[in-house]
Amino acid sequence: MIGRIWAMAVNTAREAIRSKLLYTLLFFSLAMMLLGSVLSMLSYVERERMVQDFAFASIRLFSVAIAVFIGVGLIHKEVERRTVYTILSKPLSRAEFLIGKYTGLLLIIWLQVAIMASFFAGVSLLMGAPLGFTHLAALALIAVEVAVVVALATLFSSFTTPLLASFFSCGLWFAGHLTRDLRDHGANSSSALVREGTAWMHRILPDLESFNLSIEASHQLSVAASDIWFPALYGAGYVAIILASAAMIFERRDF
Amino acid sequence: MHSACLRKRGWLRMTLLVAAIATTAAAHSQFDTTSRVGLGQLRVPSPDQVRLWSLGFDAAVADYYWLRAIGIVGGETGSIAQHEEVLADLIDVVTEVDPWVDHPYRFAAVWLTRDREMVERGNRLLERGISYHPLDWRNRYHLAFNYFYYLDEQPRAADVLEGAIGLEGAPLYLAPLVARLRSERGGLQVAAAFLVQMVESTEDQYKRAEYLKALDEIQIEERARLLDAARAEYWRRNGRDIERVADLLAGPDPVLQRLPRAQLYLDGFEWILEPETGQIVSSYYRGRYRLHETQTDRARKQRWREKREGVEGEGA
Amino acid sequence: MSASAEIVRVDDLVKDVRPGFGLRKKRVLDGISFRVREREIFGFIGPNGAGKTTTLKVLMGLIRATSGKASILGHDVSETTFRRQIGFLPEQPYFYDYLTGREILRFYAKLSGVSRGCRERRVTQLLELAGLSAEGNTRLRSYSKGMLQRIGIAQALVHDPQVVFLDEPMSGLDPVGRKEVRDIILRLRAEGKTVFMSTHILSDVEMLCDRVAIIVNGRIRYEGAIDEFLHAGEPEADLVFANLPAETATRLEERFEARLRGHGDHIELRIAEKDSSEALRVALDAGADVISATPHRVSLESIFLSTVNEADTEEDSR
Numbered sequence: 001m002i003g004r005i006w007a008m009a010v011n012t013a014r015e016a017i018r019s020k021l022l023y024t025l026l027f028f029s030l031a032m033m034l035l036g037s038v039l040s041m042l043s044y045v046e047r048e049r050m051v052q053d054f055a056f057a058s059i060r061l062f063s064v065a066i067a068v069f070i071g072v073g074l075i076h077k078e079v080e081r082r083t084v085y086t087i088l089s090k091p092l093s094r095a096e097f098l099i100g101k102y103t104g105l106l107l108i109i110w111l112q113v114a115i116m117a118s119f120f121a122g123v124s125l126l127m128g129a130p131l132g133f134t135h136l137a138a139l140a141l142i143a144v145e146v147a148v149v150v151a152l153a154t155l156f157s158s159f160t161t162p163l164l165a166s167f168f169s170c171g172l173w174f175a176g177h178l179t180r181d182l183r184d185h186g187a188n189s190s191s192a193l194v195r196e197g198t199a200w201m202h203r204i205l206p207d208l209e210s211f212n213l214s215i216e217a218s219h220q221l222s223v224a225a226s227d228i229w230f231p232a233l234y235g236a237g238y239v240a241i242i243l244a245s246a247a248m249i250f251e252r253r254d255f
Numbered sequence: 256m257h258s259a260c261l262r263k264r265g266w267l268r269m270t271l272l273v274a275a276i277a278t279t280a281a282a283h284s285q286f287d288t289t290s291r292v293g294l295g296q297l298r299v300p301s302p303d304q305v306r307l308w309s310l311g312f313d314a315a316v317a318d319y320y321w322l323r324a325i326g327i328v329g330g331e332t333g334s335i336a337q338h339e340e341v342l343a344d345l346i347d348v349v350t351e352v353d354p355w356v357d358h359p360y361r362f363a364a365v366w367l368t369r370d371r372e373m374v375e376r377g378n379r380l381l382e383r384g385i386s387y388h389p390l391d392w393r394n395r396y397h398l399a400f401n402y403f404y405y406l407d408e409q410p411r412a413a414d415v416l417e418g419a420i421g422l423e424g425a426p427l428y429l430a431p432l433v434a435r436l437r438s439e440r441g442g443l444q445v446a447a448a449f450l451v452q453m454v455e456s457t458e459d460q461y462k463r464a465e466y467l468k469a470l471d472e473i474q475i476e477e478r479a480r481l482l483d484a485a486r487a488e489y490w491r492r493n494g495r496d497i498e499r500v501a502d503l504l505a506g507p508d509p510v511l512q513r514l515p516r517a518q519l520y521l522d523g524f525e526w527i528l529e530p531e532t533g534q535i536v537s538s539y540y541r542g543r544y545r546l547h548e549t550q551t552d553r554a555r556k557q558r559w560r561e562k563r564e565g566v567e568g569e570g571a
Numbered sequence: 572m573s574a575s576a577e578i579v580r581v582d583d584l585v586k587d588v589r590p591g592f593g594l595r596k597k598r599v600l601d602g603i604s605f606r607v608r609e610r611e612i613f614g615f616i617g618p619n620g621a622g623k624t625t626t627l628k629v630l631m632g633l634i635r636a637t638s639g640k641a642s643i644l645g646h647d648v649s650e651t652t653f654r655r656q657i658g659f660l661p662e663q664p665y666f667y668d669y670l671t672g673r674e675i676l677r678f679y680a681k682l683s684g685v686s687r688g689c690r691e692r693r694v695t696q697l698l699e700l701a702g703l704s705a706e707g708n709t710r711l712r713s714y715s716k717g718m719l720q721r722i723g724i725a726q727a728l729v730h731d732p733q734v735v736f737l738d739e740p741m742s743g744l745d746p747v748g749r750k751e752v753r754d755i756i757l758r759l760r761a762e763g764k765t766v767f768m769s770t771h772i773l774s775d776v777e778m779l780c781d782r783v784a785i786i787v788n789g790r791i792r793y794e795g796a797i798d799e800f801l802h803a804g805e806p807e808a809d810l811v812f813a814n815l816p817a818e819t820a821t822r823l824e825e826r827f828e829a830r831l832r833g834h835g836d837h838i839e840l841r842i843a844e845k846d847s848s849e850a851l852r853v854a855l856d857a858g859a860d861v862i863s864a865t866p867h868r869v870s871l872e873s874i875f876l877s878t879v880n881e882a883d884t885e886e887d888s889r
Contacts, residue, residue, distance in 0.1 A: 003681065004684070007678060011678055036315075043318075043321065043325055046356070054318065057314070085664070086660075086661060086664060087679075088631070088632065088633060091651050091684055092654075093651045211311070217314070218355070219353075254628075254633070255633045255634060
């Protein structure tokens, strides 16, 4: 099983690495880091920190963008091009196919994050900005967030067109960053429906703010180990749930 | 024939393109394109909204609003005062979204001075800064300054500043400054008691020396106040002011038998009348024990107060 | 024939689809049943849109039947592990065109669980079988249609399956390519494999298949050995003579109920196969020269067309 998933993953990675979109977005992320360095010159204080903030924002923005815009075509393209016919006629379950595709793309996106992170480190060293454990922790959680976003994109890609899938994925990504605040605002509501509604939204939708250590990284605040491991565990669980749902939907599809 | 035709078509396209560019540019120049900042209409969203929509980019979003704040101050050739609300809103957003920022708190303290309301907004920001940077003496210093300088609340200024004493990097003069602030309302006894307590609570020889020096000055000030009382007595008896400090000992009925020392440990210092103010001062200190104010400080404070009274008068 | 020799069993298979978003259902497969036996080449024939590809997709687990049962090698088609023993060539196959021929076969070999040790050997063997040894390191993007079809066959066989399903294996191939594919299919039978091929090219069926099923409008119209199908009546032979005396010809016509065609030097005689030796003897004795003597074959095409027409009139009358 692992062998088959891995074969699928390697092939998906090979395909993703050929995507022009990937390089375009990677280029823009690096360009945005440079732009951030220029912008930070406008400030007369805390320049190094601002360079790092912009670089970090760029990593998050573009890795999520890559995740969504490549992820949404992941399954759909296979079905559209009918490559899925020969693949699924092999002793490979649809779930294995899906997980393989997911893993392959995720590995490539993680590679992108690593490239962007090394650029971040380079810029930081050049600016004489501090690099610390918190940066590493924040990057790791960005990687987890990306894993969740790729899973969402895969889910939507398994039953709808790339256009709709990107709407849905982006929408959920937005919502995922809002639910926490919405719940807190909702908690003050006099309507029980709003209170319960926002609370349930927070429970069900991906709580992507859990993976946000941007402020902590920015100021090198100390982060408790539990603030890294529990979100990571939460993310892994969420990915598992989404992929299982995606597999269930995918199993029922006719090609 | 064919290529000539193509060339002609190429020219036509080129002409159309140039015409389009010209029209676009002309149209663009015909309407007002002043930015919202330029119009003084910049709407700063509430910190809650910004935090909600920062979508995990909190740090960068805070930096963005910080750059806008700097842009207003840096780009403004006229008075900053008309932009102070926007500045306060911007710094509020910056510090709500990323409360661990450092400099923006003091930036607010420096620029939000137009009226009492603005100073109080600045103070609220500084208080937030203190709660996120409790070990930084500078925010406390600025807050104390605002209380003392703009709001005339010396006891509160002293309370705030007392919290800054002993923090890393805090200058040694903070404790004596607190003592001075206390002396303005509570009198010299309160100031002295505070300093004695500081002396007792520190192990640091330099700090101790600094505090003892301040205590010495208080003792001299006590003597100077005695001399002030004697001067008033002299006026009552003779119907005129002294010309020299020695006058207090002169005459058939001298007010004093002798003058106290003008310096506690060193000889060669005497009591003199300070030429500018006419006050009795020790030639060692050449000034009296109180908060120092420069001429410009005084003028500025005066202007600020007048304006404030004007605004309050209008309100009433 | 024992049950274990039935490689593919399809019983009362129904597939409904809803084209578009409408609620209207369309029945693509209307209760089809057939069997494929071990070591045979089974032809699944029918006009376009009859349900051939749908049936194959159900068998490959690509779509789920609305009702009915389908099993291969005794396993329900919804299972996956048994697929190690089957190979599939879809109609007009498409592969990742950024891979080379060798890479794509390696990929499918991995998916099929071919062990690392055998993988390279198998891949090389199959490139050879498909006649693509020279193009093994060329990306599929620059393959011709025929080459893609052959790489498709190679991927279906890369894991040495017992049963091979081919959907329109000859489509888009030139005569040479068709010959090559035919040779591969015959070789598979020689190796003891079972081949299921869907096609509408009847000459291929005639040349290759042992048994056929004819599907029209989602129903099986005929299932059986191709010879039985072609020779439903008594087998006949065509005898062609030169210099056949007229009276002998008349005698043969009367005696053997033969049908006569042609004139003068070239006379063609259709006659029951069992009588052909006797007729030849009579003709030779009369001094005639034999030009040819061949068993008469009814063309599959004519039978196929009449089957389809029959089905259509049946449908119309219902």
